[in-house]
Amino acid sequence: MEKLTLHEDVRSGNCYKIRLTAALLGLPLERRNYDIMVGETRTPQFLAEVNANGRIPVLQVGSRFLPESNAACWYLAEGSALIPSDRWDQADMLRWMFWEQYNHEPTIATLRFWLYFIGEANLNEVQLAQLPGKRATGEAALALMDEHLDGREWFVGSAVSLADIALYAYTHVSEAGGFRLRDFGHVCAWLKRVAALPGYVAMG
């Protein structure tokens, strides 16, 4: 494989997904850090050379740049056991990864960012007005995960897949966004299973 470089902010769960995927697969990853709090991914140079969308993570493969965390995880894991070979399971895995980006990350990750990194006292009126809705949608996402994991070890089939990695990243730090993980017992048991995987690395 060509040289792999992760353009990241170490606090981001989206970036952590890629680090965790690489670690579980034993792939070497160089890392370049940016501080998103001071706009380091919005500079003309970053927009021109790394990601015109102004965001991390971006996985650099040789001289090519791949934004979007779940696409980057797929690139790393293609051909490995982290992507099921069964056609249905593969599509089901993608279902959870799309769901993560549409229902889970915009609520659970956003509340973590707003409350833990920005601080409630510094939120603007628009953000404050969105807090109750995001809280309710985030709790509904955790409840759906908990129900799905009742009687299952992993999100898809009988083995860990990218669906677990994508969902683990922000779920395991969701208490920083004010969510009560202890209300979701099956999710807690699953978090422990992910953390016990050989090669696991913590978010840091």
Ligand SMILES: N[C@@H](CCC(=O)N[C@@H](CS)C(=O)NCC(=O)O)C(=O)O
């Ligand atoms: N859908 C993207 C989301 C990327 C994203 O929102 N990145 C955030 C950090 S987690 C970011 O770069 N924010 C800085 C900014 O928007 O200026 C993915 O999965 O990679």
